[in-house]
Amino acid sequence: MEELFKQSPDHKALFEVIRSLCLSFPGTSERTSHGAPTFFINDKLSFVQYRVNHHGDERIALWCSAPDGVQTLLMETTPEIYFRPPYVGHLGWVGMRLDRNVDWSDVSGVIEDAYLNRAPKKYREMIRKK
Template identity: 50%
Template sequence: MEQLEALRKSCLALPETTERLSHGSPAWFVRGKKTLAMFADDHHGDGRLAFWCPAPPGAQEELVRTEPERFFRPAYVGHRGWLGVRLDVDLDWAEVDRILREAYRLVAPKTLAARVV
């Protein structure tokens, strides 16, 4: 699946990021601990191909309000401000990379986060 491979490439390009299954789906972790992103393919029949990641305060609400066809509040982690990003729509992979770098800076130790522009 090309979206998964592109997402994997973006996540693994970030320092000390690894991949493993979490709840049956690919997920990426910083130093094997903090979750950077989770892949979701029709999660509990929601019909979406997407990923979930942490987002800065207020970002989830703003993006879901202004672009609900591209962004959503994911199950389980949405109440903590995580952002759902659809992969089954016309994508700007540069934007996806920016979202992932922002998520990385939120969860990575300061020394690693400082390495990501």
């Protein structure tokens, strides 16, 4: 993880906000997967990855699980923020650039949607009751 911050030390505070949002949901945990901080449900199902300059793409971004059809909708309506991430894009995941002017309510919403898209029913019900 420290290597990640050496690449772009300015984003450490940004990551802490993302970490806090992701870990606020029931049953979540964090570990490095495929070279990036990744957030899991029940230590099994990933729902968000935090990516910095992945293979030189110069982005600070989230790769998030998304419900069917959401990836296309977001990419068409806001292409300067949303993109199809490599490896998981064909599964419907959406990339969200954090190095652009993003609305934090959008960031929070994308993370929550990613969580709800992968979470078991008992956790989804807990979230919806709040």
